[in-house]
Amino acid sequence: MEALIDIRKISKTYTTGSFKVEALKKVSLRINAGEMVSLVGPSGSGKSTLLHIMGFLDRPDEGEYYFAGHPTASLGEGQLAAIRSRMVGFIFQSFHLLKRTTAKDNVMLPMVYSGLGTDSHKALERLRLVGLADRVTHKSNELSGGQCQRVAIARALVNDPLIVLADEPTGNLDARSREEVMGVIKDLNARGLTVVIVTHDEEVSAQTRRVVRMKDGEICSDELRPPLPGAAAGPEVTPGAGAHELSGRMGGAARLPKARLGFTPSEIGEQFKVAFKAIWNHKMRSALTVLGIFIGVGAIISLMTISEGFMKSLLSGATEDDAKKVWVMPRHEHLKASRRLTYADVEAIKSGAPLAEKVTPIVTGSAQASSGGRHVDADIQSREGYTLEAQKSKKDIFENRKLQGRFFTPGENLSRARVAVINQTLAKSLFGSESAVNSEMRLKDITFTIVGVAEDHQAEQIFGGRPTVYIPLNTASKRVFGSTRLDYVEVTAPTPADAPEARRQIILALRKEHGLREDKDDDFEVKTFEAQIELFKTKMGQLSLVVYGIAGISLLVGGIGIMNIMLVSVTERTREIGLRKALGAKNSDILSQFLIEAVVLCLIGGAMGIGLGVGLGWVMYFFIKVPPTLGAGTITFAFTFSSLIGISFGFWPALRAAMLDPIEALRYE
Ligand SMILES: Nc1ncnc2c1ncn2[C@@H]1O[C@H](COP(=O)(O)OP(=O)(O)OP(=O)(O)O)[C@@H](O)[C@H]1O
Ligand SMILES: [Mg+2]
Secondary structure, X not given: OOOOEEEEEEEEEEEEOOEEEEEEEEEEEEEOOOOEXXXXXXXXXXXXXXXXXXXXXXXXXXXXXXXXXXXXXXXXXXXXXXXXXXXXXXXXXXXXOOOOOEHHHHHHHHHHOXXXXXXXXXXXXXXXXXXXXXXXXXXXXXXXXXXXXXXXXXXXXXXXXXXXXXXXXXXXXXXXXXXXXXXXXXXXXXXXXXXXXXXXXXXHHOOOOEEEEEEOOEEEEEEEOOXXXXXXXXXXXXXXXXXXXXXXXXXXXXXXXXXXXXXXXXXXXXXXXXXXXXXXXXXXXXXXXXXXHHHHHHHHHHHHHHHHHHHHHHHHHOXXXXXXXXXXXXXXXXXXXXXXEOHHHXXXXXXXXXXXXXXXXXXXXXXXXXXXXXXXXXXXXXXXXXXXXXXXXXOOOOOXXXXXXXXXXXXXXXXXXXXXXXXXXXXXXXXXXXXXXXXXXXXXXXXXXXXXXXOOOHHHHHHOOOOEEEEEHHHHHHHHOOOOOEOXXXXXXXXXXXXXXXXXXXXXXXXXXXXXXOOOOOOEEEEEHHHHHHHHHHHHHHHHHHHHHHHHHHHHHHHHHHHHHHHHHHHHOHHHHHHHHHOOOXXXXXXXXXXXXXXXXXXXXXXXXXXXXXXXXXXXXXXXXXXXXXXXXXXXXXXXXXXXXXXXXXXXXXXXXXXXOHXXXXXXX
């Protein structure tokens, strides 16, 4: 018959400094399925070491270990984890329950790592079996020592192991609890489960049929006693289904479970639960940790929302009419125009550029506007005017802006009429809440009649409206400024697509008009709307570089903070990590658990950073009048970015956690 456990001449030596301890010296031991064996001996005789090796928590230095007929020396980490999870139930002397966790959740834990899904009915059934049906929702700190040990037994049984290995399960208990726990263990054995108990206690070993005695790392005796009366109770329920499975396969060998890859939903759920719990249990620490991420992401997001808002209001203010426009202006060198534009240039564009559908010369300047004792410095802009028919047909004829009253006409332009259209900002400053239409206003000692009030231009709404007066072009150049100079010329192409070609024609026409030789540069500038947007984008890009630099430093510091705190967290939870591994967690389970914690931390920082960014955007709103825009792209960017920081800075601490040795981790003080 194949023994369940077949240990052949195994040795284990511990080295502390130059001092060597031979914990096991060529120990051989066979245990058959269904046996109940107690392992006794003085302290330091190697009992725990042997039990850990049997339970795949530790490996021998020498010798062979056959489990259910299989050699185990070549098994990889993943498969060892699967065996710990599905075939071995380990009971520790000091219980090792998860802190602040209910009895039920403690019992459920091995199922999380079994890959078979969690089943709370099974957990409740195991708790009932150890007599704790009425303590299911009690947390580990609300249970007595004996009750904790019984929870640990229920936990060891929940994945239907082939064998239960108990290291001094009664060591911490009083006489009554000891009897309770031994009762449960004997009962399990009576139902077919193989049990090995390490104990100091002769009263405990007296209750087992086989007693193996150890001394100084060697087995010194192995006695089999006649059956104890009442020990062979018939099976009622089948907690150790695995044991029965094995007894059914006694002739051959039980198959070892394969290493599990990937994660089950219950595992991922557990990992997130643990991450949130860890963060929540250290609120202040977590908050300080994410500060760097918070500021870094906040800076980036505020920049993104503000510039996105800018683009949006620029583009929403822009219409097809804007996109059709081409502006011709003098070239400025050292803040001085190199050559002024003239009416001759206007004629040259009209005759030389067929795509220039409409050519509007514009004169601008500034002057004090006064009315009834109020004086306001205003910008002066000029237009050629729109016919009354055109104004009637299209209500918003004037650059898409709502107009009270009317706009002046081309006729008024030709007759240099003293009529003006003012914007709302100026109307408010001069006339308050009274209607400005048909009122009079003085500009450079000339009295103008206000025929219309236009709402502020989109761009003015953004940068804060400036008081502006629109007067006929001829009135401006002949009466107000007294010269024939032009500030710029606005050309309209038939469609937005024609604008670049119109620009080319204008350049050629003006070069010819100015008599420029081929090797000379243009002494004027021609810009399309698209080029303006591009220019804005470049300017914004330069600003962004500075902000990204600052944010980058903040994120780097934040990332290092995350790494630091994760290292602390791993150290603090070393025993928990050891426990999880002992219960069947693979290295990758532990790795991902800590990675998720780091990522969740960063995501919290990132989410708060989005809040900060939008908040800053709204603060900026008071200065630049652009509402911040939070696009889906920005949010995705922030979260992806935060996750990447979490993964890159959390990886090393998580790897350290994953590589911990289960037994060393459990022993960690
Ligand atoms: N991690 C370790 N590093 C160094 N020495 C160790 C380590 N673990 C165990 N030992 C030594 O190995 C020997 C056997 O230890 P083990 O824990 O197996 O004893 P034990 O029989 O379980 O004792 P006890 O009854 O006190 O629990 C002891 O001398 C111990 O000091
Ligand atoms: Mg021990």
